[in-house]
Amino acid sequence: MLRHLFRLIWNRKRSNLLLLTEIFFSFVVLFGVGALLINFGRNYILPRGFTHEQVWRLNIAAGQGEKMPRPVLDDVLRQVRALPGVQDLSLGSPNTPFRFINMTSGFAAGQQRIDEVDRYDSDDRYAATLGLHLREGRWFRSSDDASTRRPVVISQDVREQLFPGQTALGKVIRYDNGPVDGTTPEEFVVLGVTDNVRPHGDFDGNAPSMWMRLEPHDTTRWEGAAVLVRVAPGSGAELQQKIVRTVAGVTRKWSTQVYALETDRIDKLKVTLAPLAALAVIGLFLIVNVALGLFGVLWYNINQRRTEIGLRRALGATGRGISWQFLAEMLVLTTLGVAAGLLLAAQFPLLSAFGLDPQVYLGAMLLATVVIFLLTAICAWQPSRLAAGIQPAVALRDE
Incomplete structure (x- = not known):
């Protein structure tokens, strides 16, 4: 079965290469955004090491x-x-x-x-x-x-x-x-x-x-x-x-100004949240774009392969089998794209890039992998159901 899937993918290598490239770059961007968000999250839950509540600072100037x-x-x-x-x-x-x-x-x-x-x-x-x-x-x-x-x-x-x-x-x-x-x-x-x-x-x-x-x-x-x-x-x-x-x-x-450290913390937090929110928006925008792209490509592939689907149904393939075939093809392509992305991402902890903990990079790899696979599975589910519903007589009436 797996060998047959690779053969189908190879036969449509030109269109699949574009899909593979999209998955690869999506993984890389999600990995980068995930690494930053995980690092910020780990820092947020670390002990502060001091108690700033009820502490004020006085700026006394001559x-x-x-x-x-x-x-x-x-x-x-x-x-x-x-x-x-x-x-x-x-x-x-x-x-x-x-x-x-x-x-x-x-x-x-x-x-x-x-x-x-x-x-x-x-x-x-x-x-x-x-x-x-x-x-x-x-x-x-x-x-x-x-x-x-x-x-x-x-x-x-x-x-x-x-x-x-x-x-x-x-x-x-x-x-x-x-x-x-x-x-x-x-x-x-x-x-x-x-x-x-x-x-x-x-x-x-x-x-x-x-x-x-x-x-x-x-x-x-x-x-x-x-x-x-x-x-x-x-x-x-x-x-x-x-x-x-x-x-x-x-x-x-002498002049004196009084500020609460809690006010300083909130002011610093507002400045930090701006790029953090931008990263979250970029990640969300990427996920939506990838989802729309995958859904459109799969929909187009099904319309282009209606004859193939009709022949398989005429030879006895079940609707469930056709559905699983399209879903499996998508998962194989996703695996290839994610594998290439993991190969690139693995260089960051090996080279200790940007001074981040290796566990941050490992967590980002896992997060990006799960998101990509979940995204492709969701996007492939509805088109594969449509493929399963194609009847042989309808698919082959123009042949």
């Missing part, structure tokens, strides 16, 4: 052409921390979660290296304010003032890259690229390891991260400060106004 002395800034933060409804407060770098601000560097430990690590300046209350969970070691504390190297805390994925199979506590990390003058790169000592974190958005994956201790007695005069504030549940505009008034009460030359 007046035009002025800077804020650290002692004055510390006094402002002490007064804000004392407000009713403020549970915790932390000073850090401006690349707070969900913002469109990134600070990345490459780091090395011994012969191990890692690129594109998110780095954050953070004080001794940062972990408590943002709800970071420590797997090993501890967070910064006042006794670290005497440290000869700047203390850091790293995420689990950084530890796995720089210290595979061993503890990272007490180990030294350095910048991967030293200064251009050839001096020794700055070194850091690891105090703790946190869970992996996803600070960039709901559909972004884990981001290797490093938190560097912000010196509490730093004399640098800042132009602006990024502050994270954990507030009590139910806090709203009233507390925001109190915070703004408190900062203005110390120095009226």
Whole structure:
């Protein structure tokens, strides 16, 4: 039976080649769209690694052409921390979660290296304010003032890259690229390891991260400060106004803006959903186009093969047999097209293309295969039923 099907397909190789090409390219596009959607879906269900709910960020800026002395800034933060409804407060770098601000560097430990690590300046209350969970070691504390190297805390994925199979506590990390003058790169000592974190958005994956201790007695005069504030549940505009008034009460030359991290998350989500929706529309449009194309081609083939169908029915073939023949031909063509597509798709996990997990590519292959086979089976079902209903006398009356 299978040999006979291949012979029928070969005899109509010109028209079948177009159908085969359509199936192949449809599989490739569905594979690409599926890989992206599966990757976004896997990222979405990953733990975030911190608790952003009930956390606000304060953007405190000095007046035009002025800077804020650290002692004055510390006094402002002490007064804000004392407000009713403020549970915790932390000073850090401006690349707070969900913002469109990134600070990345490459780091090395011994012969191990890692690129594109998110780095954050953070004080001794940062972990408590943002709800970071420590797997090993501890967070910064006042006794670290005497440290000869700047203390850091790293995420689990950084530890796995720089210290595979061993503890990272007490180990030294350095910048991967030293200064251009050839001096020794700055070194850091690891105090703790946190869970992996996803600070960039709901559909972004884990981001290797490093938190560097912000010196509490730093004399640098800042132009602006990024502050994270954990507030009590139910806090709203009233507390925001109190915070703004408190900062203005110390120095009226400073301006303050208050934003909820949840608002930042939603804003980032809206930007991410636009291309995601476009991908979904492209996938849906492709499926509809392929379905219409397959249905039209099969309908045309049946009309062109009415004589063949009439002869088979006259020789004793049943309507069910004719129906299964057309359906089987379509499934064989689909298998050939999908096999060619799988051969191409298999190169992506083998070459580690685009840095995606091989399981994402395997899932996309399975998804594209199932969709293509289901689509062709549905499109072939109705035309094959029409072929089964053709009577010999009707098919052969013009012969």
